[in-house]
Amino acid sequence: MPRSINEPNDTALLPEGLHDTLAHTAEHEAEIVEKLRQCFASHGYERVVPPLMEFEESLLIGPGKAQSRNMFRVMDPVTQRMMAVRTDMTGQVARIARTRLRNAPRPLRLSYSGDVLRVRGTQLRPEREFKQAGVELIGSDSTEAYVEIILLARNVLSSVGIANASIDLTMPLLVPAICRGLGLSKEVSATVRHALNAKDMGELETLDGEIGEISRALLAATGAADAGMDILNKINLPTEAREICGEMDILLARLKEVAPELSMTLDPGEYTGFEFQTGIGFSLFVKGVRGELGRGGRYPVEGDDSPEPATGFSLYLDSLMRALPEMTALKYIYCPYGMDMAAIADLRDQGYRTICGLQEAEDDRAEAQRLKCQYLWQADNVIEC
Amino acid sequence: MPRSINEPNDTALLPEGLHDTLAHTAEHEAEIVEKLRQCFASHGYERVVPPLMEFEESLLIGPGKAQSRNMFRVMDPVTQRMMAVRTDMTGQVARIARTRLRNAPRPLRLSYSGDVLRVRGTQLRPEREFKQAGVELIGSDSTEAYVEIILLARNVLSSVGIANASIDLTMPLLVPAICRGLGLSKEVSATVRHALNAKDMGELETLDGEIGEISRALLAATGAADAGMDILNKINLPTEAREICGEMDILLARLKEVAPELSMTLDPGEYTGFEFQTGIGFSLFVKGVRGELGRGGRYPVEGDDSPEPATGFSLYLDSLMRALPEMTALKYIYCPYGMDMAAIADLRDQGYRTICGLQEAEDDRAEAQRLKCQYLWQADNVIEC
Numbered sequence: 001m002p003r004s005i006n007e008p009n010d011t012a013l014l015p016e017g018l019h020d021t022l023a024h025t026a027e028h029e030a031e032i033v034e035k036l037r038q039c040f041a042s043h044g045y046e047r048v049v050p051p052l053m054e055f056e057e058s059l060l061i062g063p064g065k066a067q068s069r070n071m072f073r074v075m076d077p078v079t080q081r082m083m084a085v086r087t088d089m090t091g092q093v094a095r096i097a098r099t100r101l102r103n104a105p106r107p108l109r110l111s112y113s114g115d116v117l118r119v120r121g122t123q124l125r126p127e128r129e130f131k132q133a134g135v136e137l138i139g140s141d142s143t144e145a146y147v148e149i150i151l152l153a154r155n156v157l158s159s160v161g162i163a164n165a166s167i168d169l170t171m172p173l174l175v176p177a178i179c180r181g182l183g184l185s186k187e188v189s190a191t192v193r194h195a196l197n198a199k200d201m202g203e204l205e206t207l208d209g210e211i212g213e214i215s216r217a218l219l220a221a222t223g224a225a226d227a228g229m230d231i232l233n234k235i236n237l238p239t240e241a242r243e244i245c246g247e248m249d250i251l252l253a254r255l256k257e258v259a260p261e262l263s264m265t266l267d268p269g270e271y272t273g274f275e276f277q278t279g280i281g282f283s284l285f286v287k288g289v290r291g292e293l294g295r296g297g298r299y300p301v302e303g304d305d306s307p308e309p310a311t312g313f314s315l316y317l318d319s320l321m322r323a324l325p326e327m328t329a330l331k332y333i334y335c336p337y338g339m340d341m342a343a344i345a346d347l348r349d350q351g352y353r354t355i356c357g358l359q360e361a362e363d364d365r366a367e368a369q370r371l372k373c374q375y376l377w378q379a380d381n382v383i384e385c
Numbered sequence: 386m387p388r389s390i391n392e393p394n395d396t397a398l399l400p401e402g403l404h405d406t407l408a409h410t411a412e413h414e415a416e417i418v419e420k421l422r423q424c425f426a427s428h429g430y431e432r433v434v435p436p437l438m439e440f441e442e443s444l445l446i447g448p449g450k451a452q453s454r455n456m457f458r459v460m461d462p463v464t465q466r467m468m469a470v471r472t473d474m475t476g477q478v479a480r481i482a483r484t485r486l487r488n489a490p491r492p493l494r495l496s497y498s499g500d501v502l503r504v505r506g507t508q509l510r511p512e513r514e515f516k517q518a519g520v521e522l523i524g525s526d527s528t529e530a531y532v533e534i535i536l537l538a539r540n541v542l543s544s545v546g547i548a549n550a551s552i553d554l555t556m557p558l559l560v561p562a563i564c565r566g567l568g569l570s571k572e573v574s575a576t577v578r579h580a581l582n583a584k585d586m587g588e589l590e591t592l593d594g595e596i597g598e599i600s601r602a603l604l605a606a607t608g609a610a611d612a613g614m615d616i617l618n619k620i621n622l623p624t625e626a627r628e629i630c631g632e633m634d635i636l637l638a639r640l641k642e643v644a645p646e647l648s649m650t651l652d653p654g655e656y657t658g659f660e661f662q663t664g665i666g667f668s669l670f671v672k673g674v675r676g677e678l679g680r681g682g683r684y685p686v687e688g689d690d691s692p693e694p695a696t697g698f699s700l701y702l703d704s705l706m707r708a709l710p711e712m713t714a715l716k717y718i719y720c721p722y723g724m725d726m727a728a729i730a731d732l733r734d735q736g737y738r739t740i741c742g743l744q745e746a747e748d749d750r751a752e753a754q755r756l757k758c759q760y761l762w763q764a765d766n767v768i769e770c
Contacts, residue, residue, distance in 0.1 A: 015466070028432070046411075077504060083400055100398075117437060145743055353428070
């Protein structure tokens with residue numbers, strides 16, 4: 001039986017949306033974060049660790065912008081300027097790429113992991129503090145950059161034991177390009193975007209003419225990537241929109257070539273959460289697990305010079321943990337008082353976790369059980385309790 | 386040559402005392418934190434991860450009290466109560482022990498690691514954000530608890546490659562007990578405490594009578610633990626003070642027995658930073674390294690019931706990193722565009738960090754050098770650049 005610690009439910013102790021992570025869960029999470037770090041590193045992504053808090057305006061880059069009302073802010077008595085706690089790490093990585101690492105060779109590969117804090121949680125993620133880990137490939141606008149990032153997402157998930165993630169590809173620029181190409185009014189464009197994003201067939205049925213046909217075809221293209229791409233290739237689209245679909249076609253073909261086992265879906269109408277992106281986006285899911293495991297795509301890294309294209313993804317540790325089986329039981333062994341230190345160190349080297357008696361116990365076995373150890377050292381041997 | 390990234394000095398980008406950690410340094414730090422975690426776990430200390438921010442009053446326990454003017458505070462719009470960012474994790478661990486884990490068997494062994502933030506740095510540690518990692522052994526007031534904690538400090542430092550740390554033992558209760566025992570006035574007691582803490586021989590020379598003799602003997606006892614203990618044992622002390630010295634004597638004897646190689650010093654007059662402690666304290670140093678690596682001791686964990694004794698220590702990652710040699714060079718290899726994916730994965734399994742070309746390069750070797758790789762894949766072989 002795994003060793004477990006009693007946890008009375010004292011929710012009032014902590015502010016809503018903030019929590020303590022204990023024992024097994026805490027260790028498992030730390031192990032997963034460590035595996036992610038090693039996998040990112042082995043793929044040539046160098047780790048950066050920005051501070052938890054920095055000047056407010058530095059955090060309003062990229063996805064940070066969307067969270068600006070969700071930042072905890074404090075006045076810094078030292079600099080007399082407003083600082084904020086990060087709500088997302090992508091903007092900080094972009095800042096580092098465009099300032100301290102502006103002279104590093106491109107493409108630049110960076111990775112990160114850390115805590116983020118938000119003033120309010122969402123319905124899907126009520127937590128106000130959670131861990132994020134991810135990568136950015138900065139300075140390339142090639143299709144191959146998408147390929148590298150998507151394969152890295154697959155590799156990193158499989159390195160922690162998730163082999164069945166599916167990748168939902170989005171094209172946040174497609175619908176706006178179609179609306180522009182057809183010369184639609186702002187109002188009609190907004191209706192189309194909303195109806196497609198919400199997958200509202202009722203509303204799409206009310207659209208007349210070319211945009212009606214295209215929209216319904218886009219909705220029909222939502223689902224398995226191969227079939228969806230076939231539908232997209234048959235729609236008559238304005239030039240710019242056709243180019244966007246062309247890039248997706250090339251990406252899918254290349255992914256099929258190098259990773260035929262990937263489970264991919266297409267969602268050409270989705271844009272929620274991809275507003276700041278300037279190319280193909282994607283979400284990572286596992287069937288039956290609440291919340292996406294992560295999301296990624298391409299966005300511009302802005303700086304003093306012209307923006308640089310970046311492609312990357314972020315994983316959310318809370319969803320990731322929900323997609324994983326529980327950690328295998330840890331082996332705790334009770335080492336009675338006075339036991340030889342070298343023998344205790346030996347047990348640790350063998351993978352036991354040693355719990356040492358601080359004084360002689362009346363009954364070693366009873367003491368081992370009281371301390372929830374599964375093993376006991378007795379007569380120079382490991383004994384099961 | 387190790388791969389290194391150009392880092393222009395853009396200090397104005399970040400608030401004073403906050404910084405980005407990049408590349409090698411960031412990875413090295415993450416590796417050290419991971420080794421600490423594994424070492425704590427192998428010794429039976431279970432990991433807890435409290436939130437970065439919680440209700441202000443929860444953070445004013447134990448060492449948090451001393452930092453109360455140094456906390457970043459925010460009004461939480463959700464709970465309409467003041468929250469603060471932690472300045473130290475010990476108080477949070479104490480809160481967990483006394484609430485959620487109040488029914489877990491004693492002694493309770495907990496470990497932690499994480500970031501802490503302070504409004505102002507100190508002269509010795511100008512950083513306002515730094516990482517802390519440590520352990521607490523809760524529910525025992527035995528000498529053996531000190532032994533376990535001090536040996537764990539030795540083991541954990543040696544697990545990250547620091548074999549030459551010295552342990553400076555303090556007795557923050559000793560001087561107050563002497564002053565009480567001799568019936569000294571508040572003023573004289575304060576003078577004695579201050580002069581001993583500051584090791585101010587000039588001021589100690591001005592003290593007459595018994596307290597003068599004792600104080601000068603205490604100062605003489607500062608230094609190597611064995612010689613210091615001999616001096617302490619010869620001083621004529623009031624009962625309570627004698628008992629405190631007696632406990633130190635037993636601790637030193639036991640440590641000598643189980644870990645004769647330990648380098649220990651004694652500082653019987655020191656109390657700065659040990660104000661909240663109720664027993665023996667200690668600091669961890671490495672000669673020539675700025676700042677202490679960590680400190681520990683015994684303090685009371687307060688809760689609804691009577692306080693529980695806890696013994697533990699915290700390590701400061703910034704000083705720890707300064708005490709370590711640089712990480713061994715990482716092996717980066719350039720994998721030209723189109724290289725077989727399985728071959729790339731093989732290189733990663735062999736410990737290489739793979740940097741993949743996103744397109745064909747005119748000259749693979751030149752491209753590998755531009756990307757600061759030491760190796761290159763050419764004609765199915767690893768070649769040095």
